[in-house]
Amino acid sequence: MIVGIVSGKGGVGKTTIASNLSYYLSQMGRDVTLVDCNVTTSHLNFNFGFYGFVKTLNNVLRGEAELWEVTYKYRNLNIVPASLRLEDLNYIDLAALPRAIRNIKSEFVFLDSAPGFGREAMSVLTSVDAVLIVTTPFMCSIADILRMRKIVSELNIETLGIVVNMVKGKNYELSKREIEAITGIKVVECVxxxxxxxxxLSLGKPFIEIFPETKASLAIKRLANKLFGVEEIKKVGFLNEIKKGLIEFLKGKFKII
Ligand SMILES: Nc1ncnc2c1ncn2[C@@H]1O[C@H](COP(=O)(O)OP(=O)(O)O)[C@@H](O)[C@H]1O
Ligand SMILES: [Mg+2]
Structure with a gap:
């Protein structure tokens, strides 16, 4: 399944959600490839602490390399980076993206998109089976979703839903219900x-890797479960097992409950 992580507005957390969701699914044993399709302002590399590559997606879009030649590993996750060099924007053909992406054999392929509806973002929308829309709980980014909805329906792409990111729980933020009412699209998760x-990000690692129990990580895990049925099997510690056994024993002895 090829999924575009998209938004109308920039800076809402597409790269962050794409990186952490992909990393988590790969850690849960799934075959995942994450592609940096924001070629003009590439940021994916920073989320994994990668800075220099011999070859990138830009070479593929110039017809100089095949996708497998520009696929790198971060633990189990396959990553296709874009170049950080301005000169590498010369002679790239965005129309070559859909065919290149279709050649990836992974179970899940996530495309980290540029924001908006320009040529770069449109190259993602014409490459995917489905989109996951990322927004913040504010009107300016919600309004862009209405435009996104129109384009997505014209292109016949499935919408997996909306992820509301950077939620602080303030009363001036739009609620999940309000966002659903305005956009007509289901909010799958609030991060x-x-x-x-x-x-x-400053350490160049996915937050779900170094803070697996932080609130944002728990939200990513719920998202993976809701969208793809991927769930972490909690390891119950030895002491917890003893505690559980003791409680069961006492319940029996004193007929509690
Ligand atoms: N849930 C969050 N909590 C705190 N900071 C976040 C959160 N999500 C994203 N950010 C930060 O916001 C900034 C923009 O995120 P990014 O993923 O690059 O957005 P986009 O790809 O949509 O432009 C980054 O500095 C990122 O670390
Ligand atoms: Mg980004």
Missing amino acids: PYDENVEYS
Whole structure:
């Protein structure tokens, strides 16, 4: 399944959600490839602490390389980065993206999109089976979703739903219900604003890797479960097992409950 992580407005958390959701699914044993399709302002590399590559997606879009030649590994996750060099924007053909993406054999392929509806973002929309829309709980980014909805329906793409990101729970934020009423699209998950997200970015690691129990990580896990039925099997510690056994024993002895 090829899924575009998209938004109308920029800076809402597409790269962050795409990186952490992909990393989590790959850690849960799924075959996942994450592609940086924001070629003009590429940021995906920073989320994984990668800075220089011999070859990138830009070479594929110039017809100089095949996708497998520009696929790198971060633990189990396959990543296709875009170049950070301005000169690498010369002679790239965005129309070559859909065919290149269709050649990826992974179970899940996530495309980290540029914002809006320009040529770069449209190249993602013409490459995917489905989109996951990321927004913040504010009117300016919600209004762009209405435009996105129109384009997505014209292109016959499935909408997996909306992820509301950087939620602080303030009364001036739009609620999940309000966002659903305005857009007519289901909100699958709300990811809270969490300082560990930016701290992890400064370390060049997905936050779900170094803070697996932080609030934003728990939201990503719920998202993966709701969208793809992927669930973490909690390991119950030895002491917890003893505690559970003791409680059961006492319940029996004193006929509690
Ligand atoms: N839930 C969150 N809590 C705190 N900071 C976040 C959260 N999500 C994203 N950010 C930060 O917001 C900034 C923009 O996120 P990014 O994923 O690059 O957005 P986009 O890809 O939509 O432009 C980054 O610095 C990122 O670390
Ligand atoms: Mg981005």
